[in-house]
Amino acid sequence: MEVPTVHLKGIGVSPGVVVGRVAKLSPPPVLPAGLVPGGDPEAEILRTRQALDRVREELGERSAHAASVAVDVLTAQAAMAADPVLAASIFGKIRDGRAAPAAVKEALAAFGEQLLAIGGYLAERAADLDDIGNRVISVLLGLPMPGLPLRDEPFVLLAEDLAPADTATLDASSVLAIVTELGGPTSHTAIIAKSLGIPAVVACKGAFAVEDGARMLVDGMTGTVVTEPSEEEVSERVGRLARRRAAVTEYSGPGRLADGSRIQLLVNVGTSSDIERAGHADCEGVGLFRTEFLFLDRPSAPSVEEQRGTYRRLFESFSGRKVVVRTLDAGADKPLAFARMADEPNPALGVRGYRTARYLPELLEDQLRAISRAAMGSGADVWVMAPMVATPAEAADFARRAHELGLPLAGAMVEVPAAALRAEHLLDVADFLSIGTNDLSQYTYAMDRETGAIPELLDPWQPALLELVRLTAAAGKRAGKPVGVCGEAASDPQLAVVFAGLGVGSLSMAPVSLAEVRAELSLYTMDQCSEAAEIAISARDGESARASVARYLDSVLAG
Amino acid sequence: MPEIRAKVASTVGLHARPAALFAAAAAAAPVPISVCKPGGEPVDARSILSVLTLDARCGDELILAAEGPGAQEALASVVKVLETNHDQAEA
Numbered sequence: 301m302e303v304p305t306v307h308l309k310g311i312g313v314s315p316g317v318v319v320g321r322v323a324k325l326s327p328p329p330v331l332p333a334g335l336v337p338g339g340d341p342e343a344e345i346l347r348t349r350q351a352l353d354r355v356r357e358e359l360g361e362r363s364a365h366a367a368s369v370a371v372d373v374l375t376a377q378a379a380m381a382a383d384p385v386l387a388a389s390i391f392g393k394i395r396d397g398r399a400a401p402a403a404v405k406e407a408l409a410a411f412g413e414q415l416l417a418i419g420g421y422l423a424e425r426a427a428d429l430d431d432i433g434n435r436v437i438s439v440l441l442g443l444p445m446p447g448l449p450l451r452d453e454p455f456v457l458l459a460e461d462l463a464p465a466d467t468a469t470l471d472a473s474s475v476l477a478i479v480t481e482l483g484g485p486t487s488h489t490a491i492i493a494k495s496l497g498i499p500a501v502v503a504c505k506g507a508f509a510v511e512d513g514a515r516m517l518v519d520g521m522t523g524t525v526v527t528e529p530s531e532e533e534v535s536e537r538v539g540r541l542a543r544r545r546a547a548v549t550e551y552s553g554p555g556r557l558a559d560g561s562r563i564q565l566l567v568n569v570g571t572s573s574d575i576e577r578a579g580h581a582d583c584e585g586v587g588l589f590r591t592e593f594l595f596l597d598r599p600s601a602p603s604v605e606e607q608r609g610t611y612r613r614l615f616e617s618f619s620g621r622k623v624v625v626r627t628l629d630a631g632a633d634k635p636l637a638f639a640r641m642a643d644e645p646n647p648a649l650g651v652r653g654y655r656t657a658r659y660l661p662e663l664l665e666d667q668l669r670a671i672s673r674a675a676m677g678s679g680a681d682v683w684v685m686a687p688m689v690a691t692p693a694e695a696a697d698f699a700r701r702a703h704e705l706g707l708p709l710a711g712a713m714v715e716v717p718a719a720a721l722r723a724e725h726l727l728d729v730a731d732f733l734s735i736g737t738n739d740l741s742q743y744t745y746a747m748d749r750e751t752g753a754i755p756e757l758l759d760p761w762q763p764a765l766l767e768l769v770r771l772t773a774a775a776g777k778r779a780g781k782p783v784g785v786c787g788e789a790a791s792d793p794q795l796a797v798v799f800a801g802l803g804v805g806s807l808s809m810a811p812v813s814l815a816e817v818r819a820e821l822s823l824y825t826m827d828q829c830s831e832a833a834e835i836a837i838s839a840r841d842g843e844s845a846r847a848s849v850a851r852y853l854d855s856v857l858a859g
Numbered sequence: 860m861p862e863i864r865a866k867v868a869s870t871v872g873l874h875a876r877p878a879a880l881f882a883a884a885a886a887a888a889p890v891p892i893s894v895c896k897p898g899g900e901p902v903d904a905r906s907i908l909s910v911l912t913l914d915a916r917c918g919d920e921l922i923l924a925a926e927g928p929g930a931q932e933a934l935a936s937v938v939k940v941l942e943t944n945h946d947q948a949e950a
Binding site: 371372373375376378379380382383384385386411414415418421422425429 | 871874875876878879882883886902903905906907908909911912914
């Protein structure tokens with residue numbers, strides 16, 4: 301049978317390109333309403349006997365493949381399928397006139413109740429009985445058995461969505477890639493796939509309609525899924541992956557584009573234990589040092605001396621490199637015992653970030669004093685910035701305090717649209733700007749990032765957000781002052797390319813993301829980054845921006 | 860009817876894999892074997908589900924019974940499985 305090539309588009313959540321046969325994760329069977337017994341009871345009994353045998357074999361086979369923790373459960377389950385008392389109970393019900401699937405369900409339910417009544421470990425085994433029941437009933441109804449498929453060859457696992465239970469026995473040696481119809485970038489599937497290093501695409505509309513056994517190409521970087529791909533397409537995509545992989549191992553050190561343009565690669569630090577770890581990362585410094593951990597969960601603010609000690613530890617690990625310290629960002633999601641504001645109906649829109657300095661100026665003064673003392677003689681190039689600045693007056697106020705305390709470089713975070721729209725005026729008084737994409741999304745789209753009920757509004761690929769990044773970066777160019785991006789968005793390699801194209805000069809991210817971002821940046825010239833930025837900004841929404849840029853960058857690599 | 864008393868040796872009790880091994884040993888015997896806790900209702904030793912519902916923990920005493928030719932030998936072989944700590948053997 302000739303099967304057509306179909307291109308599907310989802311969200312790539314774990315990179316890698318593979319081609320394999322599809323094995324579908326089947327949902328549990330539903331007993332049809334008004335099930336009638338199928339004729340001769342003895343024939344039904346024979347059919348049920350065979351179904352039990354098939355399930356026993358399947359489970360036995362699985363236990364041979366499973367990780368050691370799962371072996372015990374599967375061995376016991378296989379023995380349950382072979383249980384003569386269970387079989388006698390099912391057959392008795394069939395002889396009494398029950399349809400075979402209903403007899404299976406009832407007999408297992410009776411044993412399940414006994415186990416549940418005992419409780420503890422045995423109660424948990426009741427779920428194993430349900431699983432056996434679902435399997436036997438599926439066989440009786442002529443449906444595929446539910447649960448992770450078992451194949452001789454590694455396969456592409458296709459599911460509507462994966463439950464945590466489905467992934468318990470998932471292993472990278474049998475699953476080539478995961479594709480789900482539902483789910484999002486932060487779904488359970490995405491997390492598991494990333495941790496196992498299995499390429500994965502989620503939210504892939506239309507994927508679950510693909511037949512079991514079809515050949516499927518999965519590109520976990522771009523989110524492309526192709527059924528029955530041509531050989532040219534496979535080798536092209538594998539070639540692109542190889543180029544990206546090679547770039548990851550080939551490049552180290554400062555970030556640069558293919559034409560040599562520099563993009564500074566920095567890391568985010570937010571806990572005491574991050575400090576040493578970050579010092580060993582292959583980066584040009586710290587782009588965002590979140591200082592809240594020093595202040596959280598304590599009745600009073602830390603002393604200048606205590607703060608100085610912690611800052612010093614970080615600065616010494618980054619001797620010779622840049623460290624951008626963000627002053628205390630209290631309020632909203634990070635309430636502090638000693639900086640509590642009157643109850644606010646809308647804390648995210650209340651007195652938070654730099655606004656707290658208006659009410660508690662001594663907290664800020666102490667912190668700046670501690671940073672300044674720690675910086676002295678540490679060898680690090682120490683910059684300070686204020687969180688959530690909305691107006692040039694706030695930026696000026698912060699810069700004045702910092703300069704007075706001997707900190708020469710004082711900037712502002714751009715997290716509210718007002719700051720981005722007036723970036724030029726902020727830069728009249730601030731020495732640099734750093735864009736915090738998470739809050740900027742929240743305030744641009746008026747969507748609480750704590751609830752995230754409508755996740756696409758917080759998608760960092762949203763063109764309106766990118767527009768504000770462009771405005772800010774352009775103002776930086778005109779003023780000849782640095783503009784960077786910190787926050788999760790900078791760790792998306794292709795979005796990093798877009799940021800470079802928008803004129804952003806530095807990217808700060810979790811250390812784990814450095815290698816892939818550095819590699820992706822190294823593959824394109826500034827002109828190509830600008831083109832990618834243009835494509836993203838002219839897109840209709842975040843999803844199409846992401847997809848169009850992925851397609852464009854692929855075409856660059858192919859060309 | 861030949862009877863034999865023995866204690867569950869597996870640390871987890873007569874659950875999961877030890878129960879599966881026990882039921883398999885009983886199924887391999889040429890005669891039916893029953894098992895119960897002292898004073899309890901005897902169940903078919905070949906049935907893992909029935910064996911599980913005994914909820915026999917490590918150190919619990921069980922009574923096994925069988926009848927017919929080869930009953931003694933059959934009981935001996937099943938008791939051997941019961942008196943092995945399968946968790947230890949694994950480790």
